[in-house]
Amino acid sequence: MGENKKVILSGSTVTGDLTLGNYIGAINNWKKLQEDYNCHYFIADLHALTVQQDPKALRERCFSFFAQYLALGLDPEENTIFVQSHLHEHAELAWILTCLTPMGNLNRMTQFKDKSAQTKNINAGLFTYPVLMAADILLYQADLVPVGEDQRQHMELCRDLVIWWENRYGEGSLKMPEAYIGKAGARIMSLQDPTKKMSKSDENEKNFVSIIDSPKKIQKKIKSAQTDSDTVVTYDPENKAGLANLLTIYSVLSDKSVDEICKDYEGKMYGHLKVDLADLVVETLKPVQEKYDDLMKNKDHLEDLMAKGADKARVRAQDTLKKVYETTGLIFRR
Numbered sequence: 001m002g003e004n005k006k007v008i009l010s011g012s013t014v015t016g017d018l019t020l021g022n023y024i025g026a027i028n029n030w031k032k033l034q035e036d037y038n039c040h041y042f043i044a045d046l047h048a049l050t051v052q053q054d055p056k057a058l059r060e061r062c063f064s065f066f067a068q069y070l071a072l073g074l075d076p077e078e079n080t081i082f083v084q085s086h087l088h089e090h091a092e093l094a095w096i097l098t099c100l101t102p103m104g105n106l107n108r109m110t111q112f113k114d115k116s117a118q119t120k121n122i123n124a125g126l127f128t129y130p131v132l133m134a135a136d137i138l139l140y141q142a143d144l145v146p147v148g149e150d151q152r153q154h155m156e157l158c159r160d161l162v163i164w165w166e167n168r169y170g171e172g173s174l175k176m177p178e179a180y181i182g183k184a185g186a187r188i189m190s191l192q193d194p195t196k197k198m199s200k201s202d203e204n205e206k207n208f209v210s211i212i213d214s215p216k217k218i219q220k221k222i223k224s225a226q227t228d229s230d231t232v233v234t235y236d237p238e239n240k241a242g243l244a245n246l247l248t249i250y251s252v253l254s255d256k257s258v259d260e261i262c263k264d265y266e267g268k269m270y271g272h273l274k275v276d277l278a279d280l281v282v283e284t285l286k287p288v289q290e291k292y293d294d295l296m297k298n299k300d301h302l303e304d305l306m307a308k309g310a311d312k313a314r315v316r317a318q319d320t321l322k323k324v325y326e327t328t329g330l331i332f333r334r
């Protein structure tokens with residue numbers, strides 16, 4: 001399957017619930033890429049352990065994320081869709097790369113700085129999080145990594161790791177990946193505070209729309225989204241950040257340009273736009289939610305698909321790990 005196609009890899013951390021930000025910034029692009037590339041999409045459950053998790057809730061959320069991937073249109077026949085922890089190769093390569101990563105570079109990661117400022121008990125996993133992410137990517141010799149804007153710095157570290165690797169061991173065993181960041185919607189903002197990104201781990205649930213929110217909740221959240229006191233619908237991210245965010249969401253979901261949408265709302269109030277956008281989001285997510293509900297009824301089937309995905313992923317992962325063992329001087333197990 002797709003042996004000559006370029007390889008794509010991406011994933012999402014299993015915390016909170018997938019949001020419109022994840023959908024627009026990432027999964028919508030993953031979907032578009034699945035015909036032309038050899039795509040690998042996984043749920044990052046090991047990354048989720050960097051913050052304290054309730055074991056029962058985490059297990060349920062792993063099923064839920066996997067089902068949401070499928071419901072959002074990722075095809076497990078065409079792609080390799082799997083669970084990160086089902087392949088021990090991720091943790092193994094992460095350790096080898098950790099031993100190559102300077103502390104100073106991890107200290108500069110803005111996401112670590114932000115998260116550690118909000119958390120009292122910081123664990124070492126939160127600090128080395130980007131190295132595990134690099135292992136995820138390098139294990140599959142990925143050419144392209146479709147992500148939102150917030151992952152740019154992590155991608156840079158991954159690319160630096162390839163350079164450090166080559167400086168120590170020479171070229172050949174790890175491939176240099178590139179970030180693929182979509183033009184529109186690479187940074188969807190919080191609904192109540194449009195100066196920060198929409199985040200699934202936000203404590204205030206009014207800040208995000210989750211993929212599995214009920215229609216009523218979606219309507220309420222979008223209608224109460226923070227906007228300015230002006231009335232003219234124009235795209236001005238600096239002075240009208242809240243409105244600009246709604247227009248971006250509208251544009252991606254409707255496939256209309258922002259200019260066209262602004263024209264449609266000439267002479268109309270923001271309220272009109274919010275009502276229509278809320279309807280559009282509800283309509284977009286309706287078939288997704290129906291499929292999701294169906295999938296969640298049969299966890300056995302989901303586990304089967306997880307196992308098949310892991311079997312497919314293992315071929316590439318083992319191949320890379322073998323090269324890495326040989327290069328570093330470790331004996332690869334028979």
Ligand code: TYM
Binds near residue numbers: 009024047145147199
């Ligand atoms: P995560 O789970 O935070 O987000 C998953 C994807 O959604 C994008 N995204 C957004 N895009 C636009 N606007 C937003 N408000 C928004 N919020 C999130 C993210 O950029 C991401 O593409 N570390 C990663 C998971 C990961 C990974 C990997 C990704 C682990 N290993 C290897 C790529 C390759 C993360 O926590 O994403």
